[in-house]
Amino acid sequence: MRAAILDLAGTTMADDGLVLDAVRVGLRAARVRLDGPRYPALDRQARATMDRSTLTVFGELLDGDMYRARRAEGAFARFLADAAAEGRVHEVDGAGEAVDALRDAGLPVVIVTGFPSSLRDVLIEALGWTARVDALFSPTDVGGRGLPDPALLQAALKRCDLAAEHVALAGDATADIEGAVRAGVALTVAVRGGAHSESRLRAAGADAVIDSVADLPSLLGLPS
Numbered sequence: 001m002r003a004a005i006l007d008l009a010g011t012t013m014a015d016d017g018l019v020l021d022a023v024r025v026g027l028r029a030a031r032v033r034l035d036g037p038r039y040p041a042l043d044r045q046a047r048a049t050m051d052r053s054t055l056t057v058f059g060e061l062l063d064g065d066m067y068r069a070r071r072a073e074g075a076f077a078r079f080l081a082d083a084a085a086e087g088r089v090h091e092v093d094g095a096g097e098a099v100d101a102l103r104d105a106g107l108p109v110v111i112v113t114g115f116p117s118s119l120r121d122v123l124i125e126a127l128g129w130t131a132r133v134d135a136l137f138s139p140t141d142v143g144g145r146g147l148p149d150p151a152l153l154q155a156a157l158k159r160c161d162l163a164a165e166h167v168a169l170a171g172d173a174t175a176d177i178e179g180a181v182r183a184g185v186a187l188t189v190a191v192r193g194g195a196h197s198e199s200r201l202r203a204a205g206a207d208a209v210i211d212s213v214a215d216l217p218s219l220l221g222l223p224s
Contacts (some may be wrong), residue, residue, distance in 0.1 A: 002107060002159055003107050003162050005156055006170050006213060007104070010191070011191050012127075013095075013123060014089075014091065014093075015194070018080065019050070020046065022080050022149060023057075024071035026058060026075045026079075027072060028075070029071055030065075031077075042061050047058070047128070048202045051175040052175050053178055054116060054139075054146075073102060077115070080223075082122065084125075085126075087152060092213055094128070095213050096128075096212070098216050099133065101149070104223075105222045105223075107118060107220075111124065112136075112153065117136070122151060134160065137159075146175070147176055152179065153185065156192070167186055168186065168188075168220060170216050171190065171194075172195050172196065174201060177204040177206050180205075187207050188205055190206035190209045191210060191213055
């Protein structure tokens, strides 16, 4: 392998329910009653679509009303930015060391996420990773096309001047795996304990499943 592409929330950034809390804040901002009869179905839908473009997710949750979706996304982003400012954003245990091991072995590390680029940058700074990774990509960088659309990964490959057959991707959601398969990435690695079950991740096309992104260097045969 010559590079690694890593998902953000749930893979390298610990989630611990923070993202779903932000989804609920966004829905409230769009005047969705969380104690109403529709909310359980919306909650299930939000969980099922983790790691896609945040705006797309809210658009689908709100029946295509993009005015309300943008309002919801704004509230979502503010909640997570506030969480970062309050010190509630942390890396997954061992994630930083894994990134260092990959880069020490000569593999550039790219972070991808469905979050807007402005929020992504706030979260990366809160993690102390601004100088730790080589590139960052969000749907807003590729005309709003988030995973599983391969455009996000193709843009990352082009930026790093890499062929897909030389890249490994690790993520905790089916959108990560499906996007990697569609982009022709050489090795798609699913991370347990995130947005989706191991069975769903394998069905999406994962080549390997690991407990944590901290295990990625050893999977690739690198010192960890």
